[in-house]
Amino acid sequence: MSAEVLSRDRVAVVVPIYRHSALLIEAIESVLAQEAEFGIVLILVNDGCPFAETEATCLDYARAHPGRVIYLPKPNGGLSDTRNRGIRFALETFPEVEAVYLLDADNRLRPKALARALAALEAHPEAGWVYPNIDMFGQRYAGDYGGPYSQLLHAQMNICEAGSLIRRAVFEAGVVFDTSFRKGFEDWEFFLSAAAAGFTGVNLEDFGFLYRKRPESMLREAEREGAAIRLAMREKHREAFRPAMLMRLEQAEAPRFAIYLSDRDEVALSSDPGQETERLSPEAFSQRIWLSQSDPSRHPSPPFMVVATEAGLEQLEAAKMLHWAFWALEAAADQKGISALLLQPGSEGRAGLSQSDRPEGRQVLANVLMIRTALLRETLQDESAAWINSLASAACQPAIRLLELNLPPQSAPIAGTAVFSFLSMVQRLRASPWRRGAMMQLGWRKGDIAIREAPHLILRRELSDGVAYPRLRDGGRHVGILLPLIEFGGVEKVALNFVRALRSWGFEPHLFVLERSDAAISDEWRALVGSINFLADPAFRAWGGGQGAYLGTEVPGWAQDGAHGRLLGMLHWLDVVISFHGGAAAGVMGQLRRLGIQTVSSLHLSDLSAFGRPVGNTYLSAAYEHAFDYFAPCSHQLADWCHAMGIPQDKIVAVPNAPSFPLPAEIAQASLRQRAGRDPAEPLRVMYLGRLDAQKGLERLAEVMTSAEAPRFDWRVIGGAVMAGAPLPAVVARHVEPVLTSPEELIAAYDWADVLVLLSGYEGLPLTILEAMRQGVVVIATDVGAVSEVLHDGENGVLLPLEGAVLGCLSALDRLSRDRALLRRLSERARADMNARDWVEAVRPLAQRLQAGFKSAAQK
Structure with a gap:
């Protein structure tokens, strides 16, 4: 290599110094002893250290190595300020410097550390920095921070030591050490800022970094004040801790689910079952499982394994319940270790869920099974498969929660094979050639990223430890x-x-x-x-x-x-x-x-x-x-x-009620013609439609029905009880018809009626009143809630004071029965008054407020 290349300073080492004057020599000598085919400039930054020895040592080395060792004294400003001063000087003075290494004055490097680090940086052009494992001396310890860099894990714990080689581009992007973090964890905050600027790191297995560990240190002090430091960090990096960001990072870096699709014999990885990240063969999945067995802090595997068929998941998706099913299964597996979902055809127009911790063999019919990967690993270590194989029997030994979900009857039932497919996969994993090697512990460092085994907990911690619904934000509202x-x-x-x-x-x-x-x-x-x-x-x-x-x-x-x-x-x-x-x-x-x-x-x-x-x-x-x-x-x-x-x-954004279903114009016209052609000699058709509970004034209704009988009046009572209560009055019970749910049924009922009676004790603004008026039904109702906003006595209906409502209702019915012209006039006005009521327009002001809220959030 030419002398010109050898002399070019490609790396600057910045050493901030405060109160480590006696140890400083070791740090300096370790830099000067670097074996590298490129130039290294050493910048010693004295942060106003009160010990005279510090300045003397720095001056001696600067004089002994002019141009290679540079001394920068400054007033005390804290660790972040001192690092920033040295970094600025390096970048401004040495335009050829490609990367900066930060070495604390009490730490040191092995001779080939910087050569290895720069080679790693060159080999990973996508990386902004190379960070080490932590080999400690003093108090001896070897911590392993290996495995792929994860911004998700970095948001939870500091996985990058300040003693990292950092690419020049990181600083040129404006990333600096925040001087407000003065009590430790400055490096964590710095690398979070670098990640937010779009940079990532890469771990170097044997970097050659040596960290001095003493019983009392600034980091130990920072750990005591960790809550306050973390709070400040969260405040500055809000976006990094938002659930949406954590969910996105989880999906990209540490998918929550390994979904074995037994009908495809493939394993899909994803945190969102609707958006998988990759598919593996069973053999590749087996390798990952056994690697995670050997060193879970370095080789991650999804914390949950799911067994299903692609057809079964498509059925859940068609029922609009795919993401919910995974969420519910995860919550159950959290508590029991294993959960299962059985899909069954239910009743028309209903959906229902039941759960059991004693399924008595019904689990063998399950369409989906979920197991915590930690439990799966324990199972794979078991010499006997008898315990796990009992899943396929009524005498099931593993704890399991069975969820039974009723789907619409038109959903064709799919035979559940999840339990047997799972047991088949277990046998394949146990027979894997990777199994034997995974049982051997080869590493000498201790895995220090324990959270890599359970990355799904990071998001949960932002949600009061609740299971996070497994759905990514997609830009929709x-x-x-x-x-x-x-x-x-x-x-x-x-x-x-x-x-x-x-x-x-x-x-x-x-x-x-x-x-x-x-x-x-x-x-x-x-x-x-x-x-x-x-x-x-x-x-x-x-x-x-x-x-x-x-x-x-x-x-x-x-x-x-x-x-x-x-x-x-x-x-x-x-x-x-x-x-x-x-x-x-x-x-x-x-x-x-x-x-x-x-x-x-x-x-x-x-x-x-x-x-x-x-x-x-x-x-x-x-x-x-x-x-x-x-x-x-x-x-x-x-x-x-x-x-x-x-x-x-x-x-306050009022959203006035409107009829609960649209009324096509041709049906409205047919209803009008039918009502106009009605024989005035017929009995007055009177209807009650609504819930059959105390709020609706059923005792008052019973009194009216008892007095207003055939042949002058023809009654219908349509509804059902939602809340348990007193028995229905006998006269009401004799007339009860089943609940009407479809618009077609309701339109027909309103077409039949001349009058709707609603003698409630309290109300809001009942939809029944609005729907009846729209079809020309004359409403007799008590003046409660906001009924008077739409019902005007003598103009488009009859409005009664609650006191005396029974007598008032009987009087109104008698009058309407005798005076069909009055009935017709009130009917026509009621229909006209309801023409302008529309839900889309009613919701407009609220929708506009919410849309403005999105714009405001996007600008923050």
Whole structure:
């Protein structure tokens, strides 16, 4: 090699010095003794060290090695400032320097360290720095930081020692040591900044770096104050710790699931079952499993193994439940070690989940099986396979949780083979040629990146240890629709119409059922939402268990003291969460906001306590006002109430209720003609349509029905009970017809009726009233909630005071029965007044606010 090349300074070594004057000579001599075919410049930066020996030593070496050793004294400014001073000088003074090495004054290098490090940097042009394993002297220890560099792991722990060789381009990109980190961990923060700037690192197995370890050191002091340091680091690097970023890094660097597709005989790796990263042959997967067995801190393998068929996963995806299934299975496997999912055809228009820890042999029918990889490794070490093979029997020895999921009946059942396919894979792994070598411990360093064995826990720690829903953000605008249950109530109908309208504004809604594991999920729900999810948390109760109250409304126990991680983990990937009378779910809204998710409370009505006092979700939402970005009351009257309760006006976006289903123009015209041609001599057709519970004033309805009988009146009562309550009055029970769910059935019912009676004790703004009026049905209703916003007495219907409602209703029915011209006039006005009611327009103001929120977040 020519003398010119030998003399060129390709590496600068920067040594910050403070109070290590006696040890400094060892560090300097180790640099001067480097065996390299390139020039090395040594920059000694004295950070105002009070020991005269420091300056004397630096001056002696600078004079002895002019041009090769440079001395820079400066006032005390801390470690970061001192490093930055030396780096700046090196880059400005030596334009040919390609990389900078940082050596603390009490550490040292082996003779070939920098030559090996620069060669590694040249061999990895994608890397911004080369970092060492930690070989300690003083207190002897050898720590292994090998394996592929991971930004995900780096966000959790410092895996890169400051004694790294750093490419010049990193500093030229503006990455420097932050001088506000003055008590340690400066190197961790620096490399996080480098990663944020787009650089990565590469580990060098035998770098030749020697770290002096003493019982008391700055790092030990920093560890004592670690919580404060980590908090400061998180504040500066918010993006690095956001769940969306951690999920993206997990997918790219440490996929959570190894999915063995038995019908393809392939293993797909992914953290999002809808977006796999790569596919392996069983042989390649076997190699990875056994490598992770030999050294899990260096050779990662997915923390969960899943066994399924590609056809089975496609069926889950078609049912909008693929990601939820993996989330639920992971939560179950966490607790039991093994979980399984059995798919079964269910009832029309329903979906349901049941769980059992004693499946009594039903697990052999499972379509999907999940096992923690740590348990799989233990199984593979077992000399006998009898324990794991009992999975295929009724006398199953391993702990297992079986989830049974009812899918729509039109979903063709697929035979479950997951257990047998898993056991077959276990036998293949046990027979692998890699097994014997994996049982031998060859490394002499101790694996120091323990979290590499369980990288999925990094994201969980941001979610109160909740299992993270395995779905990547894809740039869409995903909205979570939270409901405690789904049956046939008005709130559920409002939610369905929100979903339809939000889709028209470019959002992708997702359904989350919080309290029940069985729901009336119609084909329309399935068509409109991107996913269907059950919280399935036995501890969650929308109401109850509270130790305090807000303005007379109990604050649910789960909201205050519950384990929020499960719900937080299920929702972390969303952009917006809308709670439709979700009760205790209000307790997690503040945490969702801190994750950057916009939160909305959709409000409909106040309930009444046993003493007639207004209570319920309206008051609970007001109690958690700080946790919601917006409040979406169903009426202007309720919006005024929200403001009067102390909710800022800017947070209130009224979304007035509209009919729950569209009415095609040709059907509306046919309905009009049919109603106009009705014989006035016929009995007046009177209908009640709604839930059969106490709120709806069924005792009052019974009194009216008893007095207004045939032949003048023809009654229909349509509905079902959602909440358990007192038995129905006999006269009401005799007329009850099943719940109507399809628009076609409801249109036919409204076509039949002349009058709708609704004598509720309290309401919001019932959809039934709006739908009836739209089809020309004259409504007789009590003046409760926001009913008076749409129903005007004597103009488009009959509005009754709650007191005296029975007599008022009987009088109105008598009058309408006798005066069909009055009936016709009220009918025509009701229909005209409802023409302008439309869900897409009703949701527009809220959709615009949410869209503005996306723009604001993108600009931050």
